[in-house]
Amino acid sequence: MDMEKISSVSSLVTPELEEQLRGVLGKLAGEVQMACVVDLEDRACVEMAELARHVVGLSEKLSCQFYEPQEAKDSLPGIDVSLLPATALYKDGRYTGVAFHGVTGGREMNSLVIALYNVAGPGQEMDKRLLKKLGKLTQKAEMKIFVSLSCHHCAKQVIACQQMAAFSEAVEARMIDARLYPHLAEEYKIERIPMTVINDKEVLLGVKTAEEMYQILKSCP
Numbered sequence: 618m619d620m621e622k623i624s625s626v627s628s629l630v631t632p633e634l635e636e637q638l639r640g641v642l643g644k645l646a647g648e649v650q651m652a653c654v655v656d657l658e659d660r661a662c663v664e665m666a667e668l669a670r671h672v673v674g675l676s677e678k679l680s681c682q683f684y685e686p687q688e689a690k691d692s693l694p695g696i697d698v699s700l701l702p703a704t705a706l707y708k709d710g711r712y713t714g715v716a717f718h719g720v721t722g723g724r725e726m727n728s729l730v731i732a733l734y735n736v737a738g739p740g741q742e743m744d745k746r747l748l749k750k751l752g753k754l755t756q757k758a759e760m761k762i763f764v765s766l767s768c769h770h771c772a773k774q775v776i777a778c779q780q781m782a783a784f785s786e787a788v789e790a791r792m793i794d795a796r797l798y799p800h801l802a803e804e805y806k807i808e809r810i811p812m813t814v815i816n817d818k819e820v821l822l823g824v825k826t827a828e829e830m831y832q833i834l835k836s837c838p
Contacts, residue, residue: 618683622657627671629664629722635675641730642676646738650707651681654689654698661797665702665720672729678737697791700798704729706736714782719794723766728775728792735783743784747828750835754787758834761814763795763807774811774824781827781834788834 630638653669655662666683673679689698693712696705700718707713713736721729735741760778764771778790795802795810805814813821813830819837 618655618657618685620683623663623666623670623683625667625670625674627664627668629668629720629726630671634726635671638672638730639675641734642672642679644739645676645678645734647708647736648678648680649733649737650710651679652684652689652693652696652705652707653681654684654686654693654696654701654703654705656686656701659701661720662702664722665704665717668721669704672733679733700793700801706732708736714786714789715779716789716791718791719764719797720766721792724768724772725764725766725775725792725794727772728779731776732779732783735780740783741780743780743827747831748784750831751781751785751788754785754834756787756835756837757816758788758837759816760788760790760830761793762790763793763801763805763810763812763814765796765810766794768810770824771811774813777825777827777830778813781830 651669651673653666655666657663669681673681684692686698689696695712696703703718705712705716715732715736762775762778764775775792782788782790795807809822815837
């Protein structure tokens with residue numbers, strides 16, 4: 618991939634935001650690798666690639682590898698590369714179940730930063746009983762969280778779901794910017810956001826707590 622096409626400075630990161638990001642990312646306990654699948658002929662892909670480069674440049678705990686779609690199909694099994702840009706978080710070489718489809722600008726910047734914090738550790742506090750219950754989940758649960766970057770509530774749902782994914786190998790939580798993929802908006806009949814689809818069967822509207830999501834996941838086929 619021609620890295621000269623990807624600037625290391627993102628227009629989405631203001632000097633004030635960069636200072637805030639340094640504060641949070643400076644607390645990361647472990648290392649996180651970002652896998653960013655992009656088509657550099659696509660504007661949204663370039664925006665996400667530049668954002669990823671900017672963010673990883675703010676912490677020695679972060680790194681990013683860029684992939685072209687076909688390369689990613691061979692190198693990143695389990696990652697949906699049909700929805701670009703696709704950014705997945707890895708720790709110790711393992712896919713964590715946390716992924717983003719779209720540009721994590723706007724209010725979804727919080728989702729990306731907190732996801733990095735949760736995956737790297739120490740992470741947000743979670744009720745110990747819920748953490749123990751998440752560890753016992755064996756049924757795989759894939760959550761698609763459809764959002765808008767201007768939505769006031771969407772990031773809360775993304776953060777709750779991705780926190781669960783960071784702490785449970787059975788859970789995958791993928792943020793999807795509904796605006797970028799109109800065919801999905803039609804397929805899932807998206808009229809309100811956030812909308813969370815579990816295993817392509819269960820549809821939830823609005824924001825749920827991690828405990829509420831757990832109760833749904835444990836009974837979801």
